[in-house]
Amino acid sequence: MRVLVTSGGTREPIDDVRLLTNASTGRLGARMVDALLEAGHQVTLLHGVTAVLPEGKPERAVFGTSRQLRDLLRLHTPSADAVLHAAAVSDFLPEKRTGKISSDQQTLTLKLSRAPKLVEELRDLAPAGLLVGFKLTSGLAEGARIERALGLLDRARLDMVVVNDATALEEHDHEALLVGVDGILARARGKLEVAQRVVEALDSLSQPA
Numbered sequence: 001m002r003v004l005v006t007s008g009g010t011r012e013p014i015d016d017v018r019l020l021t022n023a024s025t026g027r028l029g030a031r032m033v034d035a036l037l038e039a040g041h042q043v044t045l046l047h048g049v050t051a052v053l054p055e056g057k058p059e060r061a062v063f064g065t066s067r068q069l070r071d072l073l074r075l076h077t078p079s080a081d082a083v084l085h086a087a088a089v090s091d092f093l094p095e096k097r098t099g100k101i102s103s104d105q106q107t108l109t110l111k112l113s114r115a116p117k118l119v120e121e122l123r124d125l126a127p128a129g130l131l132v133g134f135k136l137t138s139g140l141a142e143g144a145r146i147e148r149a150l151g152l153l154d155r156a157r158l159d160m161v162v163v164n165d166a167t168a169l170e171e172h173d174h175e176a177l178l179v180g181v182d183g184i185l186a187r188a189r190g191k192l193e194v195a196q197r198v199v200e201a202l203d204s205l206s207q208p209a
Helices: 027-038 067-079 118-125 142-155 191-206
Strands: 002-007 042-048 059-063 082-087 093-094 113-116 132-139 160-165 173-178 182-191
Touching: 002 027, 002 067, 027 132, 027 191, 042 067, 042 113, 059 067, 059 182, 067 118, 082 118, 082 191, 118 132, 132 191, 142 160, 142 173, 173 191, 182 191
Parallel strands: 002 042, 002 082, 042 059, 082 132, 132 160
Antiparallel strands: 093 113, 160 173, 173 182
16 A cells, blocks of 8 residues: 655744744654554655654655645645645744844734645545544543544544544653544554554555445
């Protein structure tokens, strides 16, 4: 199977030297790429500038801004059998200032505009592809996390959503629920197990009903 994976965070320019970014490390994406390669899949990785890279050697391309990631998705998604869209894409984009904003100001106001939801564009790019989205919550109970996952599943016309919570994202305590249209498909703890469960679920979803 030809699998496209995105990982790491976007970096949106505020001025010529400053960036609006997020805390994504890309570690889960790297684990998933290695698990996919070990299972014999052909993998392309689109990763952020500072993302952790896998041990294996997939075809890969790097993005900085969400616009760059959007262009790469439009290029690579149509030829993929499956997409694991784990990148942390900025929800809001700053209005870029020309030059460098003076550091002498006592306060600074930034104007942010809502960014396009790239995950919601994937189905049109790959009508028959297996599409997996990733949803990050913070401090929500399990029922609320499942509800958020199902909302994304329906809105973006996905096959599965991996929902994580910001309270448990470290290498060994990372907790994830794999959610399909009928509810929880699997539970996993630790990035390695999460990656393995995602690959297993992908293989299961690819089998004829």
